[in-house]
Amino acid sequence: MITVSGLRYHYPETDRPALDGIDLSIEAGELVGVVGANGAGKSTLCYALTGYIPHFFGGTMEGEVKAAGHDVRRTPVSQLAADVGLVFHNPFNQISGARYTVLEEVAFGLENLGVEPQAMRARALQALRATGLEDLAERSPFTLSGGEQQRLAIAAVMAMQPRVLVLDEPTSQLDPAGTRAAFEVLRGLARTRETTIVLTEHKLGWLAAFVDRLLVLHAGRLVADGPPRSVLAEAVDQPWGVGATQFTRAVQAARLRGLVAEGTMLPVTLEQALEVLR
Amino acid sequence: MKLELRDVRFRYPTGVVALDGVNLTIESGEALALVGENGAGKTTLVKLLNGLLRPTAGTVLVNGEETRRQTVAQLARFVGFVFQNPDDQLFARSVREEIAFGPHNLHLGEAEVRARVEQALDDVGLGAAIERHPYDLAVPERKLVALAAALAMHTPVLILDEPTIGQDAQGVERLGALVDRLQAEGRTLISITHDLDFCLMHFDRVAVMAGGHILADGPSPDVLRRVDLLRQAQVEPPELVQLAVGLGWATMVRTPEAFAAQLAEGRN
Amino acid sequence: MKAEAPRRPSGVEALHPLTKLTLVLVAAMAGAALPTTLAVLAVFLGLLVPLAAWGRCLGAFLRTCLRVLLPFFVSLVLIQGFFTPGPTVLMHVGPFRYTLEGLQVALLFSARLLVGLGAATLLMLVTRPDALMRALVARGLPNQIAYIVVTALQIVPTFQARARSILDAQRSRGLETEGRLTVRLRAFAPLVGPLILSSLMQIEERAIALEARAFSRTGRRTSLVALRDTRSQMFLRWVLLLAGLALVAARLVLWRAA
Numbered sequence: 001m002i003t004v005s006g007l008r009y010h011y012p013e014t015d016r017p018a019l020d021g022i023d024l025s026i027e028a029g030e031l032v033g034v035v036g037a038n039g040a041g042k043s044t045l046c047y048a049l050t051g052y053i054p055h056f057f058g059g060t061m062e063g064e065v066k067a068a069g070h071d072v073r074r075t076p077v078s079q080l081a082a083d084v085g086l087v088f089h090n091p092f093n094q095i096s097g098a099r100y101t102v103l104e105e106v107a108f109g110l111e112n113l114g115v116e117p118q119a120m121r122a123r124a125l126q127a128l129r130a131t132g133l134e135d136l137a138e139r140s141p142f143t144l145s146g147g148e149q150q151r152l153a154i155a156a157v158m159a160m161q162p163r164v165l166v167l168d169e170p171t172s173q174l175d176p177a178g179t180r181a182a183f184e185v186l187r188g189l190a191r192t193r194e195t196t197i198v199l200t201e202h203k204l205g206w207l208a209a210f211v212d213r214l215l216v217l218h219a220g221r222l223v224a225d226g227p228p229r230s231v232l233a234e235a236v237d238q239p240w241g242v243g244a245t246q247f248t249r250a251v252q253a254a255r256l257r258g259l260v261a262e263g264t265m266l267p268v269t270l271e272q273a274l275e276v277l278r
Numbered sequence: 279m280k281l282e283l284r285d286v287r288f289r290y291p292t293g294v295v296a297l298d299g300v301n302l303t304i305e306s307g308e309a310l311a312l313v314g315e316n317g318a319g320k321t322t323l324v325k326l327l328n329g330l331l332r333p334t335a336g337t338v339l340v341n342g343e344e345t346r347r348q349t350v351a352q353l354a355r356f357v358g359f360v361f362q363n364p365d366d367q368l369f370a371r372s373v374r375e376e377i378a379f380g381p382h383n384l385h386l387g388e389a390e391v392r393a394r395v396e397q398a399l400d401d402v403g404l405g406a407a408i409e410r411h412p413y414d415l416a417v418p419e420r421k422l423v424a425l426a427a428a429l430a431m432h433t434p435v436l437i438l439d440e441p442t443i444g445q446d447a448q449g450v451e452r453l454g455a456l457v458d459r460l461q462a463e464g465r466t467l468i469s470i471t472h473d474l475d476f477c478l479m480h481f482d483r484v485a486v487m488a489g490g491h492i493l494a495d496g497p498s499p500d501v502l503r504r505v506d507l508l509r510q511a512q513v514e515p516p517e518l519v520q521l522a523v524g525l526g527w528a529t530m531v532r533t534p535e536a537f538a539a540q541l542a543e544g545r546n
Numbered sequence: 547m548k549a550e551a552p553r554r555p556s557g558v559e560a561l562h563p564l565t566k567l568t569l570v571l572v573a574a575m576a577g578a579a580l581p582t583t584l585a586v587l588a589v590f591l592g593l594l595v596p597l598a599a600w601g602r603c604l605g606a607f608l609r610t611c612l613r614v615l616l617p618f619f620v621s622l623v624l625i626q627g628f629f630t631p632g633p634t635v636l637m638h639v640g641p642f643r644y645t646l647e648g649l650q651v652a653l654l655f656s657a658r659l660l661v662g663l664g665a666a667t668l669l670m671l672v673t674r675p676d677a678l679m680r681a682l683v684a685r686g687l688p689n690q691i692a693y694i695v696v697t698a699l700q701i702v703p704t705f706q707a708r709a710r711s712i713l714d715a716q717r718s719r720g721l722e723t724e725g726r727l728t729v730r731l732r733a734f735a736p737l738v739g740p741l742i743l744s745s746l747m748q749i750e751e752r753a754i755a756l757e758a759r760a761f762s763r764t765g766r767r768t769s770l771v772a773l774r775d776t777r778s779q780m781f782l783r784w785v786l787l788l789a790g791l792a793l794v795a796a797r798l799v800l801w802r803a804a
Contacts, residue, residue, distance in 0.1 A: 052754060076762075076764035086754075088758075094751070096759055097700055098696055110770075112760040113760055114765060115768060121770060142703060153755075157758060241804070
């Protein structure tokens with residue numbers, strides 16, 4: 001569903017490449033997490049997968065990106081949007097401003113896609129229910145809190161039912177309950193609708209619990225790609241700046257004291273940690 | 279610099295009661311974290327402490343004086359506030375000017391202002407960005423500029439609203455070290471946070487809020503081990519608490535090193 | 547402008563937006579064309595005021611109209627009264643003569659202004675701008691223009707909300723906002739700066755957000771909200787438009803003097 005070959009990208013008027021040779025292949029229905037230090041290229045990758053790079057940001061791009069059957073470099077963004085959705089970093093600026101109620105805001109994309117009104121209403125309401133916003137359907141989007149706006153952005157893109165959904169730190173403003181709900185919605189989409197989902201995050205614990213595959217970006221390069229546990233266990237010895245869950249660090253500290261065997265793979269979740277320690 | 283809320287009730291003009299009978303005393307030099315779901319009243323509470331909001335009922339005292347009798351700008355000398363959205367305050371042409379703004383409002387001499395600006399940038403690790411335009415920086419870095427701007431005012435009390443959002447591992451570590459250092463200097467710190475692990479590691483005291491009330495208030499290892507209470511407040515327990523509880527431990531640990539130490543003791 | 551969705555559509559709100567637009571346009575045309583003060587006032591009292599009452603916004607309507615009109619009215623009465631030559635002098639103030647003819651000119655001007663203001667105010671109070679835009683887009687207005695108008699109208703409430711946050715943030719850094727003029731002037735940059743700068747930053751991200759909703763897509767668009775239009779309304783619009791044009795023609799041909 002997503003193939004990236006030899007992707008290299010420079011933002012306009014910069015010397016250092018933001019992405020420096022990415023090769024990647026993601027199947028339909030996969031839920032993939034992307035981690036890395038700030039500045040490693042996570043947001044850039046999100047824009048490259050959805051066509052904003054190169055169409056919106058200019059700059060120089062080499063290599064190929066294919067998503068949902070489109071060659072991202074050739075298809076204009078307006079056409080891509082139906083199949084490849086993007087929820088990007090800043091929740092405050094993702095309201096279109098064209099609509100006066102939350103429900104209409106979610107339906108806005110569907111109107112642009114020419115979806116029939118009845119189906120549109122059903123899809124919009126379903127997206128609001130999935131993100132816990134159904135009570136706010138008649139409110140003005142501008143009166144929502146940061147967390148609510150973030151959920152609104154997710155709902156609005158979800159309602160368009162893209163085959164690929166890319167999200168850049170979608171839970172930054174959400175409290176733990178909201179974060180859980182967001183991850184559950186995404187997992188549901190991947191499992192039931194076979195939506196291919198790529199999301200960048202700093203919250204390692206949540207990623208470890210929900211995604212099947214984790215990518216690590218470091219200085220514009222893809223340095224790790226695999227199951228969360230092995231990737232994050234490797235990351236503690238690398239200068240990638242990815243961090244670690246407390247489960248990992250606790251067992252790592254225990255290992256330093258000789259309380260845990262040297263060769264043991266470090267855990268990333270509670271279950272794994274308890275297993276290692278018993 | 280003691281802070282007190284006595285029987286405080288706060289009602290927004292829309293009719294929403296954000297705080298419904300809150301009693302809280304923060305002694306000088308304490309580090310308090312406020313946790314709870316969005317809408318629990320955390321932001322309202324901290325805004326009462328620097329005078330942005332006045333209580334609908336009850337009293338708020340800063341250093342023994344009621345906040346009702348002081349302006350926000352007057353209280354700003356004592357209570358610094360770092361907001362969640364840095365773009366609400368960035369207006370200067372350079373990071374240097376931005377950070378100097380607060381100290382200039384305090385009518386300090388140029389040499390003093392310069393020294394504070396450099397120190398504050400050092401504290402947040404952005405020394406290299408001193409001449410850059412704030413909006414040329416990425417959002418997490420702008421948050422750090424906002425923090426530096428508050429640090430430069432050297433207020434005895436510092437309020438942080440979700441300081442770790444958007445920061446990477448190194449950024450969180452740096453913030454943790456900064457919080458520890460400020461505490462060691464004797465400053466009073468109050469932070470709203472959803473990062474319970476950060477909270478457990480760096481804050482000695484935690485207050486859990488829900489529905490405009492404080493459900494629990496005490497030493498962080500004691501409060502954060504009450505898993506049912508946290509679930510009631512829609513908050514997940516810190517990972518180290520989950521681990522300790524999973525291992526059947528009676529005593530909580532606050533850092534991975536402390537965990538390993540306690541594990542060693544248990545094994546012996 | 548209405549930023550919140552109406553809870554239950556009142557009589558006027560249920561009208562098609564183009565009908566409302568036509569009504570106020572024709573009222574404005576009548577206000578500009580009719581020759582006497584009384585006739586113009588009749589348009590205000592006989593058309594605009596009842597519409598406002600029907601739309602349950604009479605209070606806001608009258609307040610806005612009168613509040614905006616008042617300074618113009620006062621200056622018109624003074625300037626036209628003293629500086630329009632005419633035979634009927636009402637009073638002397640020093641070397642200046644206040645004439646009845648001047649007063650009459652001022653009253654007519656003010657009445658026309660009142661109708662113009664009333665028309666614009668009424669439109670803003672009883673029409674949701676996005677409904678009006680939908681109606682115009684359905685008749686061929688380019689999507690982009692409709693979007694620009696709707697967001698421009700949203701600017702004020704958005705700015706107001708942000709201005710409050712910015713004010714809070716800067717006060718918390720010790721910015722004094724009350725007191726002598728110099729104090730207030732110094733507060734200008736820290737208050738206006740973030741508003742303008744972040745709004746400019748927002749433009750790029752807003753554009754991306756729009757693209758993500760397939761805004762630039764060419765092809766058929768649908769509408770979540772169906773705007774109810776009836777035959778009687780369409781007929782009414784044509785009649786009104788013709789009446790308006792007739793009035794303007796009469797003004798140009800018959801009522802030259804006024």
